[in-house]
Amino acid sequence: MLTLLEVGGLEGLVAVIILMILAVAFVVSLVITVFVKLIYESKDGKKFSRKQFWLTVLISMLICGLISGVVCGGM
Numbered sequence: 001m002l003t004l005l006e007v008g009g010l011e012g013l014v015a016v017i018i019l020m021i022l023a024v025a026f027v028v029s030l031v032i033t034v035f036v037k038l039i040y041e042s043k044d045g046k047k048f049s050r051k052q053f054w055l056t057v058l059i060s061m062l063i064c065g066l067i068s069g070v071v072c073g074g075m
Contacts, residue, residue, distance in 0.1 A: 021068065025061050025064040025065060025068070026057075026061060028060070028064055029057045029058075029060035029061045029064060030057060032056075032060045033053060033056045033057045033060060036048075036056055037053060037056075
């Protein structure tokens with residue numbers, strides 16, 4: 001793997017890897033947000049607004065990014 005990185009000119013590969021990580025984090029965040037929405041709406045008949053939905057997705061993606069940074073970067 002080290003010789004693959006030494007060749008250079010692999011910006012496209014790095015971009016694809018980063019986009020794949022973002023896509024997985026987005027899908028995981030959507031699943032978490034739907035779960036949170038179901039719990040929130042089950043109590044007292046409250047409604048989960050569109051703004052709350054996307055804010056929860058964003059917060060969940062940030063937490064996923066922190067976790068992946070710790071896992072990939074080490075402590």
